[in-house]
Amino acid sequence: MKQLHIKNMVCNRCIMVVTSELEKIGHALVSVELGKVVFKKDLTQNDKLIIGKKLQSYGFEILDDANSKTIEKIKTLLIDLVHYKNNQLKLTLSDYLSQELHQDYSKLSNLFSNVEGISIEKYFIHLKIEKIKELIVYDELTLSEIAAVLNYSSVAHLSNQFKKVTGFSPSYFKKLKIIQRKELDQL
Template sequence: MKHLHIKNMVCNRCIMVVTSELEKLEHALVSVELGKVIFKNDLSQNDKLTISEKLQVYGFEILDDANSKTIEKIKTLLIDLVQNQNNSLKLTLSDYLAQQLHQDYSKLSNLFSNVEGVSIEKYYILLKIEKVKELIVYDEWSLSEIAEVLNYSSVAHLSNQFKKVTGFSPSYFKKMKENKRKKLDQL
């Protein structure tokens, strides 16, 4: 395994601590992000045990593969919702995820927040805003059509959420010469 998901790693200071401790153990790192460390080489069980013991001192916990898979499933379901079927969602987001993953939503929410440093709802909003940016840049649909496709209750709701996340109104964003979008894996 070349990556580990780490629970309670939710801020820049956490990243600095984890990076420092792993460098002391002389592990070659590719990246250290909120909730996730990627190594250049595979880790042995001994390596994982040593890392786990070292990080527990700081309140961090290595997640097992089941929890890592659950987080990835949540992200995949949310991305699919936004990209392919947002308008067809007839349940609440919490009911949808609980039903799809056959787990209690509060458990899913706590796991996701602890590892990713952001709530499921906030992550979902960020995905939707990135999709709005994409659709604005393509300039094929009106804002009301975008609002309908992405299941917003109104254009005003979409505009308010867009401005809250980006700092710009959708119309100002459309006028900007350099539309800066984020890759989905950077959310």
């Protein structure tokens, strides 16, 4: 096996940590992406054990079964969508995931809901809300700009969804001095 799927690898900093740690223990890498590492050589079972222990100390976990890999791929696609290209989404979320994973959306949705205890749509909304919190705290964009960046139809839609999830309006959240953000791997 030349590739491993890794749980909780959700940001560029994660990629840097995984890359650094794997290189320190002597593995030649082809690529490291969110949730996936491709090696130049096949891994032995012992290699996987050593890598698993090393990465576990940073909160990562090697995924072995197909369902876990699929769920992690869904999460990675959604995180990538929210943080890097949400405004570029020209399909529905269900069509996007089906196309990217080459599977029927209802199958993906059922698997995700059964294992994670939350629907794909709700998980996606929670990711967007955390991104909104981040952008509000940075205070560089207006709510209109945030709505556009995250592909909301209007500021009202963003505000309603934000309040439904957090219990606060975006403007009230901005006034709070306590930053109530969650880490992506905790969603």
